[in-house]
Amino acid sequence: MSCKVVLAQGISVSYREELKNTIKTRNIRPKLVGFLANEDPAAAKYAEWTAKTCAETGVEFELRKCSRNDLEDKIIEANQDAGVHGIMVYYPVFGDRQDQYLQNVVDVSKDVEGLHHKYVYNMYHNIRFLDEAKTKKCIIPCTPLGLVKVMEYVGVYNGILPHGNRLHGRIVTIINRSEIVGRPLAALLANDGAKVYSVDINGIQEFHRGVGLQLKKHEVSETTLTVEDVLPLSDVVITGVPSPSYKVPSHLIRDGAVCINFSTFKNFDGDEIKKKAAIYVPAVGKVTVAMLERNLVRLYDYQAQDRAF
Ligand code: NAD
Known part of the structure; x- marks a missing residue:
């Protein structure tokens, strides 16, 4: 058998190193908040990986657990908090169209998962930049x-x-x-x-x-x-x-x-x-988490410039 098995860990190394260097050399501390509002073991595992990778790269990660009925208010709170640069939600929460609604409650300027309608629309229409000068790349859904x-x-x-x-x-x-x-x-x-x-x-x-x-x-x-x-x-x-x-x-x-x-x-x-x-x-999974962090740093910069949205 000559098949080469390639592991996500190895694929994600260069992205994680790049993130680590960027965060260290620029002396920034982007903050990501993850909302866990379900009992899904796969979501808990994903949250665990997020925490671990963030700790390695220098991203501040905070996991906020809440009931699914409180989630909307909690997202709005994080949207309004200037100290939070990125927001993600571990889906499924309701497992129906309400999840799609929640994806659009996350402020577009903090949506590290790239699930907001604006990003999804741009992706389907092959629109690759947020601005006419083509300086701000669109956020692409991380998986x-x-x-x-x-x-x-x-x-x-x-x-x-x-x-x-x-x-x-x-x-x-x-x-x-x-x-x-x-x-x-x-x-x-x-x-x-x-x-x-x-x-x-x-x-x-x-x-x-x-x-x-x-x-x-x-x-x-x-x-x-x-x-x-x-x-x-x-x-x-x-x-x-x-x-x-x-x-x-x-x-x-x-x-x-x-x-x-x-x-x-x-x-x-x-x-x-x-x-x-x-x-x-x-x-x-490990590559997905690296993309999540990459999107976070990008949004951190856009928020600093404050003119993309
Ligand atoms: P989903 O239930 O929303 O979608 C499943 C899809 O698979 C549907 O399109 C369905 O029609 C199709 N499908 C189901 N059975 C099929 C069959 N027998 N033949 C052909 N198609 C079939 O699920 P999802 O949110 O897309 O997640 C799918 C899986 O991916 C889950 O295990 C999830 O945990 C995992 N996931 C992994 C990552 C990651 O980064 N690794 C991220 C998101 C989801």
Whole structure:
């Protein structure tokens, strides 16, 4: 087996070092507040990692626990506190549209997760800057952004091509189309030039910018394709199915593919996938946290300039 297993810890090192140096040399102390209003063990784990990484890099992190019914008021309090530079919430809280509402209660200038409508809209429309002078980059949702960084690290992005086109010619299957990860990720990768098959329990959509990348931003079309059709075509397979019993059928994976799992559960059979994949990334959580902190430092600077929003 010649599969290379790449761990999130190693991928995130350079980002964590860069953050640490920036914070130390500029002598700043950005503060991130995380709200935990559920009993989900995955959320508690995520909070634990956030605290640990923040301690390493010099970010001040405060975990605030509250009941879900108090959460809105607590977010507003943090929005108004000039000593808080970034806010995040461990979702799901209500697990329905109320979570989407809460994502927009977080002040856009403090939204380290990039889930506010303004950022999500800009991402879907391939608008990369907040200002006309193009000095302030948009905040990108941190898990999709982390997955982009994973793909850059393992060499799926082609550095010879111009920025914004570096996935031209790549075929990617993403098994998950949630609003938090799968759909924004499909849009980001298609905006960067990939042909993306976005799989959910109801079917498969194709995200692309047309032949020769003739479109400025991606478009989406419905397909009648199945997982059996798209997996053998895919250079990259990314999966995030929140179920312990779900396994991507390894026999359908193209020989030499890049396989990335972001689910809390192991969506790939570790032994089987190593027989097919060239590169296997079993988890990405640590990269996500590094992106969260990167977004925080960016927002800290924008708040200091105070003119982006
Ligand atoms: P979700 O429940 O909102 O979405 C799940 C998606 O998977 C849906 O699009 C659904 O249609 C699809 N799906 C479910 N079963 C499927 C199947 N059998 N075949 C094809 N598609 C199927 O969940 P979410 O918020 O996107 O989270 C998914 C997983 O990712 C969870 O385990 C979560 O903990 C994890 N997660 C990880 C990170 C990270 O940084 N590592 C961040 C966010 C979420």
